[in-house]
Amino acid sequence: MTEKLVVIGAGMASGRMLEHLFEAEPGRFAVTLFGAEPRGNYNRIMLSPVLGGEKRYEDIVTHDADWYAAHGVHCRFGQTVTKIDRQAKTVFAGGVETPYDRLVIATGSAPFILPIPGKDLPGVRAFRDLDDVEAMVAVAQKPDAKAVVIGGGLLGLEAAAALRGRGMDVVVLHLSGHLMERQLDAAAGYLLRRELERRGIKIHCKAQTKAILGNGRVEAVALDDGTVYPADLVVMAAGIRPETRLATDAGIEINRGIVVDDSMQTSDPDILALGECVEHNKAVYGLVAPLYDMAKVAAKTLTGTEATFKPVQTATQLKVTGVSLYSAGDFAEADDREEIVLRDAASGVYKRVVIKDNRVLGAVLYGDTADGSWFFDLLKRGTDITQMRETLIYGQSFSVGAPADPIAAVAALPAEAEICGCNGVCKGTITGAITGKGLTSLDDVRAHTKASASCGSCTGLVEKLLMATLGDSYNPAAIQPMCPCTELGHDEVRRLIVAKELKSIPAAMQELGWKTSCGCAKCRPALNFYMVATWPGEAEDDSQSRFINERVHANIQKDGTYSVVPRMFGGLTTANELRAIADVADKYEVKTVKVTGGQRIDLLGIKKEDLPAVWADLNKAGMMSGAAYAKGLRTVKTCVGSDWCRFGTQDSTGFGVRIEKFMWGSWTPAKLKLAVSGCPRNCAEATCKDIGVVCIDSGYEIHFGGAAGLDIKGTEVLCHAKTEDEAMEIIAALTQLYREQGRYLERIYKWAKRVGADSIKANVVADLAKRRLLFERFVYSQTFAQVDPWEERVNGKDAHEFAAMADFQMMMAAE
Amino acid sequence: MNDWIDIGDLNDVPRRGARCIKTPLGKIAVFRTAEDQVFAIDDQCPHKGGPLSQGIVHGAQVTCPLHNWVFSLETGVAQGADDGAVRTYPLRLHNSRILIDADSFAAATAA
Numbered sequence: 001m002t003e004k005l006v007v008i009g010a011g012m013a014s015g016r017m018l019e020h021l022f023e024a025e026p027g028r029f030a031v032t033l034f035g036a037e038p039r040g041n042y043n044r045i046m047l048s049p050v051l052g053g054e055k056r057y058e059d060i061v062t063h064d065a066d067w068y069a070a071h072g073v074h075c076r077f078g079q080t081v082t083k084i085d086r087q088a089k090t091v092f093a094g095g096v097e098t099p100y101d102r103l104v105i106a107t108g109s110a111p112f113i114l115p116i117p118g119k120d121l122p123g124v125r126a127f128r129d130l131d132d133v134e135a136m137v138a139v140a141q142k143p144d145a146k147a148v149v150i151g152g153g154l155l156g157l158e159a160a161a162a163l164r165g166r167g168m169d170v171v172v173l174h175l176s177g178h179l180m181e182r183q184l185d186a187a188a189g190y191l192l193r194r195e196l197e198r199r200g201i202k203i204h205c206k207a208q209t210k211a212i213l214g215n216g217r218v219e220a221v222a223l224d225d226g227t228v229y230p231a232d233l234v235v236m237a238a239g240i241r242p243e244t245r246l247a248t249d250a251g252i253e254i255n256r257g258i259v260v261d262d263s264m265q266t267s268d269p270d271i272l273a274l275g276e277c278v279e280h281n282k283a284v285y286g287l288v289a290p291l292y293d294m295a296k297v298a299a300k301t302l303t304g305t306e307a308t309f310k311p312v313q314t315a316t317q318l319k320v321t322g323v324s325l326y327s328a329g330d331f332a333e334a335d336d337r338e339e340i341v342l343r344d345a346a347s348g349v350y351k352r353v354v355i356k357d358n359r360v361l362g363a364v365l366y367g368d369t370a371d372g373s374w375f376f377d378l379l380k381r382g383t384d385i386t387q388m389r390e391t392l393i394y395g396q397s398f399s400v401g402a403p404a405d406p407i408a409a410v411a412a413l414p415a416e417a418e419i420c421g422c423n424g425v426c427k428g429t430i431t432g433a434i435t436g437k438g439l440t441s442l443d444d445v446r447a448h449t450k451a452s453a454s455c456g457s458c459t460g461l462v463e464k465l466l467m468a469t470l471g472d473s474y475n476p477a478a479i480q481p482m483c484p485c486t487e488l489g490h491d492e493v494r495r496l497i498v499a500k501e502l503k504s505i506p507a508a509m510q511e512l513g514w515k516t517s518c519g520c521a522k523c524r525p526a527l528n529f530y531m532v533a534t535w536p537g538e539a540e541d542d543s544q545s546r547f548i549n550e551r552v553h554a555n556i557q558k559d560g561t562y563s564v565v566p567r568m569f570g571g572l573t574t575a576n577e578l579r580a581i582a583d584v585a586d587k588y589e590v591k592t593v594k595v596t597g598g599q600r601i602d603l604l605g606i607k608k609e610d611l612p613a614v615w616a617d618l619n620k621a622g623m624m625s626g627a628a629y630a631k632g633l634r635t636v637k638t639c640v641g642s643d644w645c646r647f648g649t650q651d652s653t654g655f656g657v658r659i660e661k662f663m664w665g666s667w668t669p670a671k672l673k674l675a676v677s678g679c680p681r682n683c684a685e686a687t688c689k690d691i692g693v694v695c696i697d698s699g700y701e702i703h704f705g706g707a708a709g710l711d712i713k714g715t716e717v718l719c720h721a722k723t724e725d726e727a728m729e730i731i732a733a734l735t736q737l738y739r740e741q742g743r744y745l746e747r748i749y750k751w752a753k754r755v756g757a758d759s760i761k762a763n764v765v766a767d768l769a770k771r772r773l774l775f776e777r778f779v780y781s782q783t784f785a786q787v788d789p790w791e792e793r794v795n796g797k798d799a800h801e802f803a804a805m806a807d808f809q810m811m812m813a814a815e
Numbered sequence: 816m817n818d819w820i821d822i823g824d825l826n827d828v829p830r831r832g833a834r835c836i837k838t839p840l841g842k843i844a845v846f847r848t849a850e851d852q853v854f855a856i857d858d859q860c861p862h863k864g865g866p867l868s869q870g871i872v873h874g875a876q877v878t879c880p881l882h883n884w885v886f887s888l889e890t891g892v893a894q895g896a897d898d899g900a901v902r903t904y905p906l907r908l909h910n911s912r913i914l915i916d917a918d919s920f921a922a923a924t925a926a
Contacts, residue, residue, distance in 0.1 A: 177830060181850075181851070185849070185850065186849060256910075331850070332848070332850045332851075332852050332875075333848060333849075333850065333852070333874040333875040334852075334875045334889050335875060335876075335887040335888075335889045335890055335892075336889075516873075516874065517849070517874070518831070518848075518849050518873050518874045519873055520873045520874075520878075521870070521871040521873055521878035521883065521885070524871060524873065525871070543829075544829060544830065544831040544832050544871070544872065545831075545871065546871075547871065547880065548869040548870070548871075548880040552869075556866075556869060556880055556881070558863065558864075558881065559864070560864070560865065560866040560869070800827065800828070800829060800832075800834060804834065804835045804836060804837045804842070805822060805823040805827050805828065805834035805835060805836055805845060806822045806823050806836040806837070807836070807837040808836060808837060808838050808839075808920075809837050809838060809839050
């Protein structure tokens with residue numbers, strides 16, 4: 001007697017299960033197949049190419065009417081099952097009862113719809129089935145149609161690329177800091193973003209969608225930050241959830257998904273479940289490979305054969321034409337793991353392999369994914385890679401049976417292999433020049449072949465070629481690298497950030513071939529400064545790459561408390577300010593109040609959580625951050641000058657205040673302290689400052705490069721200025737030159753020693769046009785820099801910095 | 816069987832950053848890496864007591880803000896030439912909630 005098998009859901013998993021079932025025991029089951037969509041099984045993965053117009057629906061149908069007929073499947077497509085009666089062993093759909101002996105639930109998943117105003121407006125679609133695709137295509141056909149895709153994961157990006165391919169203006173909103181954060185690290189996310197932007201897709205990361213706007217139909221999407229994107233179509237691709245409602249109502253055990261055992265059986269022995277709706281061993285699945293494995297197991301369980309579902313590692317590939325992207329396994333960082341990173345900036349290739357105990361644990365490939373399956377194979381097999389460790393990252397062809405040595409790998413490159421992408425120099429040209437012209441150094445090669453003379457990112461390869469060609473006689477000139485994450489020195493990094501217009505830390509790390517994925521505590525603050533200083537208003541200040549003092553705008557002390565120094569322009573204060581400072585000292589039980597060397601008042605021992613309240617009180621009295629923690633403008637110290645002093649030649653106090661009002665907020669390579677003295681008696685000690693002004697009868701003597709710390713050094717005279725305005729322009733131009741040339745943490749006197757006072761004078765004093773340009777760049781940068789960080793935080797910015805996430809002190813004490 | 820205590824949401828902690836939870840015996844620092852791994856360690860550097868939660872997070876490591884000791888978030892062991900270790904606490908992510916192992920937490924807080 002045939003058994004009655006009812007299957008709810010005509011998706012990819014159930015289709016595959018039926019194939020296995022009919023193959024194993026044809027005729028054993030009379031199958032009734034319900035599908036909520038008015039059509040049979042098709043390859044849902046291929047909806048992206050259908051949306052993009054590269055395929056038609058007919059191309060992706062997996063089971064047609066003939067197939068169902070041949071296997072006697074009773075199709076109930078377009079009918080939604082509304083109830084399962086487990087006692088009576090029947091299901092209800094459209095008021096009709098259908099009895100079963102065995103039931104398979106394959107309801108798949110439901111798109112996660114953001115619970116925001118406007119989510120139900122016409123024009124808001126998920127990207128789940130053919131109806132969604134058809135609705136999207138209909139909108140795309142209107143001229144100048146605009147789409148907003150919410151979610152920059154696999155599904156959202158495929159939708160975005162396809163819609164863009166149909167000519168729509170597309171914006172992708174993504175909550176996280178980089179695209180596809182579950183599959184990609186920041187570097188690969190950056191490359192992907194760059195490629196999609198090149199295609200004209202706008203990417204908005206860290207986007208909090210607030211509402212979908214429209215009158216009767218979608219018109220725009222509004223974000224928390226105030227941005228509004230016009231939209232004729234909104235695609236919700238913010239994730240999926242197992243569709244478990246039917247099973248929940250039927251009283252079957254549910255967690256995140258329908259709970260199944262290794263044989264795909266639910267808590268009811270007559271009911272199986274498979275696909276995206278199930279949860280196996282606390283995991284839910286969304287990629288097709290494990291779903292097909294489930295289908296195999298479910299078919300065996302139905303026919304009484306023992307079978308066990310074993311989840312395997314899965315690899316992800318993005319189906320966007322022309323984008324090669326591959327990720328597999330676990331590529332999170334941990335101590336006992338090593339990573340090998342290969343970046344080829346010229347061709348936009350990024351490869352990262354994560355290794356633990358000499359075995360591949362995960363891989364991310366962008367640009368060149370040819371070795372993806374090989375890495376995946378090594379991963380699945382747990383192959384010991386000790387023998388090929390050095391060359392692993394170059395891929396299978398270099399690593400298997402090839403010499404295990406990076407120099408040998410470079411030596412093995414064919415003569416026509418391009419080494420320098422900027423100047424189109426191939427390997428043969430370089431090695432030919434080395435031997436033919438007797439070259440012995442990198443500079444020689446640059447001079448003769450131009451290789452590595454532009455962006456420098458192939459320097460490592462050229463050096464390896466020198467080593468391979470010259471052997472031990474090659475002795476590379478030592479450039480002190482910024483840190484162990486790179487072989488480039490500070491100057492090269494800065495030069496390349498400008499030349500290649502790198503505007504984010506992930507961009508710099510990728511384009512400059514960083515050896516780690518996330519940098520370290522040395523390079524990240526340096527890169528962040530270079531970004532902020534090079535691209536004012538464009539590069540985002542990455543607070544997590546700043547040292548704690550600059551992140552919370554106060555100075556950390558040895559006991560973890562902070563010190564707070566309000567700004568007093570030129571060292572001037574008032575009775576009101578002093579009163580407010582005294583009140584703060586009382587209110588927050590400040591242990592130490594101290595006058596600093598820069599003519600400020602320091603409140604020491606303030607608890608971190610009190611900082612915003614302290615600032616609020618100081619703000620109220622008209623004071624702002626004194627930036628006493630900043631690698632930036634600290635103080636301009638003054639004497640009382642011609643206002644009061646019988647020797648004063650100029651208004652040194654007034655000029656000091658003016659300089660400080662003009663320059664506060666600017667970030668510099670290291671701290672920057674100034675002083676203005678009203679006469680050569682120099683009471684403001686201007687001649688040991690980073691920049692000093694000594695007023696004289698005929699004007700202003702401008703000094704620079706003093707030191708009074710670890711080193712003691714008097715300043716050097718830069719030049720003489722006749723007016724305050726002229727002096728102001730020179731000081732700002734000098735500061736800007738230092739901002740553009742100084743290495744991170746290099747004080748001005750060290751910078752001056754390195755580049756030479758003559759070169760500084762040439763730029764700032766002799767060449768008036770250059771001085772003017774430097775001044776203008778400084779002024780422009782200041783338009784973004786002069787924001788009081790205390791006020792921002794009093795108003796709620798970075799609130800997470802100042803409060804504990806949870807407090808268990810009371811709870812524990814009560815127990 | 817382990818009990819787990821909910822201490823907050825993954826999104827409460829900035830990527831490459833940390834937050835603290837207060838206990839009667841001091842703070843525990845909860846870290847989130849660039850890749851959304853979470854770790855918990857005592858918020859006190861064994862060198863001079865620096866608050867590790869305030870350090871720069873790179874990979875699965877943190878650099879102490881006071882004297883630049885580097886610790887593994889996973890094992891709590893100081894890296895490089897420095898010798899020392901901080902206590903670690905097992906964490907688990909369930910959906911986006913961060914859970915801490917109740918036993919180790921209780922052991923750390925039992926005064």
